[in-house]
Amino acid sequence: MRPGSRFHCGKDAPVLAKKLQFGLVFFQLLAIWATTVYAAASPVGDESMSACCRHEAADIAQLHKSADRLYSQFKPREAVAELLKILHTDSNNFEALVKLARAYIDIGDLLPENGANWQERKLKEYTTAQEYARKALRVDRNSTWSHFWIAAAVGSIAVVSPVSKQMDLSTEIRDAVEKSIALDPKNGSA
Numbered sequence: 001m002r003p004g005s006r007f008h009c010g011k012d013a014p015v016l017a018k019k020l021q022f023g024l025v026f027f028q029l030l031a032i033w034a035t036t037v038y039a040a041a042s043p044v045g046d047e048s049m050s051a052c053c054r055h056e057a058a059d060i061a062q063l064h065k066s067a068d069r070l071y072s073q074f075k076p077r078e079a080v081a082e083l084l085k086i087l088h089t090d091s092n093n094f095e096a097l098v099k100l101a102r103a104y105i106d107i108g109d110l111l112p113e114n115g116a117n118w119q120e121r122k123l124k125e126y127t128t129a130q131e132y133a134r135k136a137l138r139v140d141r142n143s144t145w146s147h148f149w150i151a152a153a154v155g156s157i158a159v160v161s162p163v164s165k166q167m168d169l170s171t172e173i174r175d176a177v178e179k180s181i182a183l184d185p186k187n188g189s190a
Contacts, residue, residue: 104129
């Protein structure tokens with residue numbers, strides 16, 4: 001890619017590539033985990049579900065699939081639009097909430113660090129990610145991923161904050177990571 005082109009990343013290309021690769025692998029693992037957990041928790045047989053609920057569940061599953069596809073194509077904003085549709089139907093959809101937290105962190109990470117207000121724009125995205133991670137925590141307090149995404153969002157906020165605020169946030173980040181690991185010691189991401 002030539003310098004100045006839309007997709008040129010310069011010296012940050014290896015770091016950006018690793019972040020995106022981690023994001024994709026993590027997102028795929030999260031989708032597999034969520035599918036397994038929710039399949040195990042769902043009632044056996046469709047007779048317990050009314051027709052409208054089956055239709056909504058199919059719509060939600062299709063929206064998740066669409067969001068995953070968009071995310072894997074490095075289109076986090078478009079994935080967010082699909083995930084928000086899920087929350088419109090089911091405001092406590094844990095999988096959508098954690099995926100929204102991840103997508104907003106990625107959106108913030110992808111914003112260029114130039115211009116007068118780049119830190120404010122990144123902070124806005126990271127704060128939104130934190131809000132969705134906290135909503136996920138309210139839905140499932142015992143999930144390693146809600147704590148993990150809180151730590152990731154607060155850590156991202158710390159990166160664009162003054163040193164004094166970074167010091168204040170460090171304890172919250174550590175606590176969230178420790179809780180995430182305590183809930184799932186095999187969580188290599190935490």
